[in-house]
Amino acid sequence: MQIKEFGVEDWLNQWEKQAKWDIAGSSVASLSLEELATLAGDSYEQISQDLCRSLLNYGWIEGSPDFKEAVSQLYETVCPEQILQTNGATGANFLVLYSLLEPGDHVISMYPTYQQLVDIPHSLGAHVQLWPIREEKGWLPDLADLRQMVTEKTKMICINNANNPTGAFMDRAYLEELVSIAEEVGAYILADEVYQTFEDQAFPAIVDLYEKGISTNSLSKTYSLxxxxxxxxxxxxxxxxxxxxxxxxxxxxxxxxxxxLATYALQQREHILERNRQLVRRNLAILEKWVAEQDQVDLVLPRQVSTSFIRLRIDRPTEEFCLALLEEEGVLLVPGERFDMPGYARLGYCCKTEVLVEGLERLARFLGSNK
Structure with a gap:
């Protein structure tokens, strides 16, 4: 099996630990176990003691009953028996693709997106057709384009909702039209849903809208773990x-x-979500103000989703710019080349607020010196 290098992961593997001001990631600022316990009003010492007494056998193979129950509560129509625990959403996506796809299958994937959703199908011998996101549509792909792409041979449509790297998301009306298109040809919809909007409105999971909808998720992004x-x-x-x-x-x-730990976090999710809601809104306001002050940066604002995709008006390749920025200022971005989008960069604004403020200040200074 041949597969392309995973562009974003390769970049982060090389440079993440060298950054002093890491504004490249797409998670909401990570929690420690002590912080998690404090948010929930529990004793860190008691939680630690309970974990220390745990017998280190294989445990529940598909996830404990308490874990499955907690996850099922995130959905409208899903019972615990329909939940399978995986090694992150990465493991979930791989399992779905590995299970369902065969050589010659027609797969449509929004693009750019999390690279798994394109290159794993391709490596399995599927014919992968890219469904491009469009900046003029708020970084959503055009459903009219999808209607032209689907055929009776379409096996699966892959989406990342909300989208990595742009922070755009598909609302209920959009998803319902997407489902109607998939239903016409009997295609599965695989939705990587690790990014949640913190706007004051809920948007449904694909599994709750469509019999052949498959939702994958994890604790890595929205839940800071x-x-x-x-x-x-x-x-x-x-x-x-x-x-x-x-x-x-x-x-x-x-x-x-x-x-x-996953079960405990899900049972305390409202505390985590409230902490993260405040951080996302605070940091997004900082980012929006910063962009308004820059003459070399454009941004379609993310909808309170923990990743953003800036356009840089610079006269050098974005990857070269990002390497120089890291070397001279200690600031890390993900260059757009890693998403086949030169001229752009992923800016993870949901790090700790002090990191964002310093990172943006240094980025502005570096941009000014590169005019």
Whole structure:
């Protein structure tokens, strides 16, 4: 099996630890276990003692009953038996694609997006057609384009909602039209839903809108716990049973400690979400003000989603610019070349506020010296 280098991950693997001011990531600022306990009003010492007493066997293979119950509460139509625990959303996406796709299948994927959703299908021998996002449409892809692309041979449509790297998301009306297009040809819809909007309105998961909709998610982005490495798949009962067979080949269990922490976090999710809602809104206001003061930066504002995609008016390749920025100012962005979008960069504004403020100040200074 041949597969392309994972552009964003390769970039972060090389440079993330060298950054002093990391504004490249797409998670909301990570929590420590102590911070998580404090948010929930619990004793850090008691939680630590409970974890220390845990027997380190395989645990619950598909995720504990408490974990499945907590995840099922995130959906309108999903029961615990329809949840499968995975190694992050990365593991969830891989399991779905590995289970359902065969050589010659027609797959449509929005693009750019999380690279898994394009290159894993391609590596499995599928014919992958790119459905481009459009800046003039707020970084959403055009549904009219999709109607022209689908055929009776279309096996799956892949979306990332909200989108990485832009922070754009598809609302209910958009998703309902998308479902109607998929239904016409009987295509699955795989939706990577790790990014949640913090606007005061809820948008449905694809599994709640469509019988052949498959939702993947994790605790890494919206819930600020990427170090736990726990995600899940939510699908209809038939698909969940089908995935179980393939899951046995890719994963045993997430681990007793990770399951316990993931379950605790989900049970305390309202505390996490309120903390993150405040941080996202505060930092987005800072970013919006900063962009308004720059003559070399444009931005379609993300809809309170933890990633943004700036356009840079510079006279050098974006990747070269980002490397020089890191070397001279200690600031890390992800260059647009890693999304096949030169001239842009991913700016993760949901880091700690003090990191964002200093990172933006240094980025502005570097831009000024590169006019």
């Amino acid at each position: 990427p170090g736990i490495r726990v995600g899940w798949i939510a699908a209809n009962r038939e698909l969940s049973d089908y995935f179980r067979k393939y899951r046995d080949y890719t994963m045993i269990s997430a681990g007793v400690i990770d399951d316990a």
